[in-house]
Amino acid sequence: MSKNKELFVTAFALFSMFFGAGNLLLPPLLGYQTTNQWHWVTLGFMITAVVIPIFGILAHARLQGSMYDFGKKVSPLFSSVFCIIIYIISVTIPSPRTAAATHEISIFPNFGTSALLTSTIYFALVLLFVLNRSKILNFMGKFLTPLIVLILLAIISIGLYMPHETVYTLSVDTSPLITGLKEGYQTFDAIGAIVIGGVLIISLNLKGHDSFEEKKKLIAKSGWIAGFGLFIIYTGLIILGSYFRGELDIEATMSGDMKRATLLRGISLATLGNIGTAFLSVLVALACFTTAVGITTGVADYFKGLFKDSQEVYIITAIVACLIGILVGQLDFHYIIIVAVPVLKFVYPIGIVLIFLNVISQKLATPLAFRAVVLVTFIFGVLDMFAHFFPTNIFLKTLREVIPLGAIDFAWVLPSLLTFILVVAFQKSK
Structure with a gap:
């Protein structure tokens, strides 16, 4: 594989592991609510959902170890406890949340099946990918991410060039910059960077990369490319939400998650027609799935390393993480977000300062x-x-x-x- 091709495959895989449920559902509603001040909410969102996560990848490029290396300068005990807390949070909140979002947006509206069936099949497929560890990076970078990006760019491009009603409504949000910062928290991407950065390093090692400097350059460049992709997609989705303010009526009685899903579904239908619903279902499922695979792989990699690279520990950890995903993934998406808020307020700041101190x-x-x-x-x-x-x-x-x-x-x-x-x-x- 040529260096340029490998760079883009790695960057695409990184993008897909970042881009999950929250990344797709949060931006359009931000634009919808801030209307004429969408640029301020975009700035806030980019800081916590793009800049800080990419710094996390740059920190990994410098350290080239595991999450443990992020906090070992504090103390070995602190770093071990921090790692375990982050991995427990990862498999109990953001990973199951991807299954909940897939069920509520992609599966239930089309098939009407139970959340248990969806989460069971979903995490069975996640486990299949995680157990084929050496092929993850290539499959995501070559196949899944290009499909995600193509559908997103189609929706955004058509939506931006469509004629829209001029909306003179002032923003209902009096502090859009702060709102953007807080909503960026909800993507879990700063914590995600610490988790999936380790996945990226192990994947490169499995592909035979031995040179520290070469890996450093490859990881850093991949991080910048993935960050640029996230910036383009987020900005496009936020602007679309603002543009469709005058054309899509979201009832005030809807809960936050229903508003997000309804708005995204309405935008897809308006831009791609009836086929837009099918495209949206595929998009949500793929975006969520790649994130769940990245998180589960990161957790299994870490515990495998704790037990002298035991493959049995890797398999057991992956199975346990998927079983937890099945159980929690049946919950309502909005409920999972509510549970996540206090956890984020405690863990996120520590993760952010560790990222910057390592950069x-x-x-x-x-x-x-x-x-x-x-x-x-x-x-x-x-x-x-x-x-x-x-x-x-x-x-x-x-x-x-x-x-x-x-x-x-x-x-x-x-x-x-x-x-x-x-x-x-x-x-x-x-």
Whole structure:
């Protein structure tokens, strides 16, 4: 395989592992709700759903290890606990969520079957792919991703060039930038980058790549290409949601997930006609499936590495992850998102600071900086999580209002940044 071909196959595979249920359903509704301010919500969404995840891939290119290497400068114990928590979250929330989305959008409207049947068949296929570990990268990059991208580009291109009614309605969202940042959280892509980056490295090793520098360049370039693809698709979907504001009526009584699905279905029907529903079903199923395969493979790879590269452990872990997917995948998509919110508020900040600390110069990101910044981020992440569970608590509410950005769930940002600056200054003074 030529270098250019391998680069694009790797980048496409990476794109497909990122692009799942939330990535497809979230952007159109953001554009629909922000209308004339779609550019602000796009900016916020890109920061948490594109920029930070791609930095995660760049960190993997530098480390070329596993998720364990992201946190080992804090301490080996911390890194091990962090890895286990992330992998448990991955197989209990984002992976089953892909099955729930596939059932609600692709399967049930067309066949009316039960969620149990859908999730069972879905994760049986996921297991089949995961057990054929060495072929995953090529199959996703050569076949599945091009099909996903072609359908998406067809919907976006036709939708953008169609004549649309001019909408003068002001945005119903008074802070679209913050909304975009928060919705980018819901894609799980920052955490996903830490998980699937390890999958990418092991896949390249299985293909015979031995040179550290060659892998570093390949992974970094693949990350930028995948990031550019995500940027184009997200922007297109957000603009489409804004453009169709005057043509598609989404009832206010609908829940969040029903609004997302109805809007996406309406856009597909308007752009591709009756065949648009079929294309949408295929698109959702493929986008969700590739993400579930990436997550399950990452989890199985990690536990395999813990037990001296035991293939038996890899198989057992993959089976357990798929069984959990079958059980949780029967739940309502919206319910899974609700459960995910407090978990994200606690875990996401730690994942983000670990990504940035592993990307910047290691002269600045010393073990002391890792420990101090992660500790401060942990404390404020816990504060945000407790504030979610106890929204009427006066003490928590007052405390969050005093902390800069605390009222919008980003209480950890400035304290973490300030801690990093103080540690760097302290180390230079010594």
